């Protein structure tokens with residue numbers, strides 16, 4: 412090893428050590444220290460480049476440091492960043508209009524992180540249940556699905572079925588009922604006169620890109636409508652082009668009552684999330700009922716408006732559909748005793764193995780491809796939607812090599 416190589420190794424190790432020493436060790440990241448990024452590529456502190464196949468859990472669907480979003484961020488940051496909602500700002504109404512024009516929903520409530528938007532959706536559903544359905548006070552129930560991921564707040568982990576997410580964090584928020592994912596009969600049986608909402612991801616991302624049986628969403632929407640239960644979809648990860656449509660629910664031609672979005676809503680530049688609903692549902696709020704210091708701030712709103720425009724104008728949903736099918740088809744040509752299943756929708760692909768996926772992700776990192784195992788045995792592939800066909804071929808070759816070497 413040359414002195415320069417040793418130097419670089421030392422610097423990576425130094426940063427890893429600093430992080431382990433002074434940070435809360437609530438993550439187990441791959442030891443790649445990223446310094447900059449552009450489009451689908453990220454560069455470590457030694458200048459080595461990697462193709463990003465995680466896209467920050469789909470927060471950078473538009474690609475890293477998208478130049479148009481960057482320009483908006485700079486321009487708006489130089490004007491005004493935060494007013495609080497005590498005053499109005501010039502960007503928030505424009506984001507409301509853009510969201511309405513793009514999605515058709517009447518009303519939006521802006522928050523910051525995804526978990527906050529989930530909390531907001533649950534608060535909305537409960538209030539709606541008391542006001543419009545006459546559910547007795549403090550009795551409202553929300554039905555959720557096993558294998559769900561809705562964030563890390565106390566309420567979200569209260570109804571998680573992952574023991575690690577809950578361990579040591581009780582007491583938990585009551586009022587949730589868990590049914591198997593994709594089971595319409597179980598939904599029908601779980602609904603009572605106190606049920607105000609059914610909250611789910613249309614495709615479960617963190618669980619390993621689990622796709623429910625065809626027709627499930629449609630049936631769930633019917634069941635909810637008949638029982639006057641709100642259908643609330645968490646599309647924080649599945650939405651905004653990831654599955655090959657603007658939203659995953661569009662694959663089944665339904666419309667949820669409440670839609671939760673985040674992540675790619677601001678292209679990875681800024682945390683922006685929102686709850687979208689009809690005027691009737693959102694009408695449960697009066698001034699003072701709910702809020703957020705940063706929610707709806709002009710910097711976040713400006714960034715989100717450009718981030719949405721990029722998704723539409725660069726046809727990222729269409730790209731995801733087309734390139735996703737191509738990628739899945741290529742991956743399905745791989746024959747290895749290590750592979751249990753290849754599945755996906757759009758550029759949201761799972762390689763499910765019969766064994767731990769972590770060593771594969773580590774080997775792929777050394778080959779210049781970044782992805783993260785999920786739920787032990789799944790390699791999740793979710794590159795920025797601006798990826799090109801030759802880049803997919805490049806990624807495929809790396810994956811094929813690693814899988815054939817490690818079997």
Ligand SMILES: *Cc1c(COP(=O)(O)O)cnc(C)c1O
Nearest residue numbers: 524525526560561562645647648
């Ligand atoms: C990421 C995610 C969340 C939580 O979002 P944060 O911004 O991390 O709080 C909630 N639901 C789903 C489906 C997610 O993928």
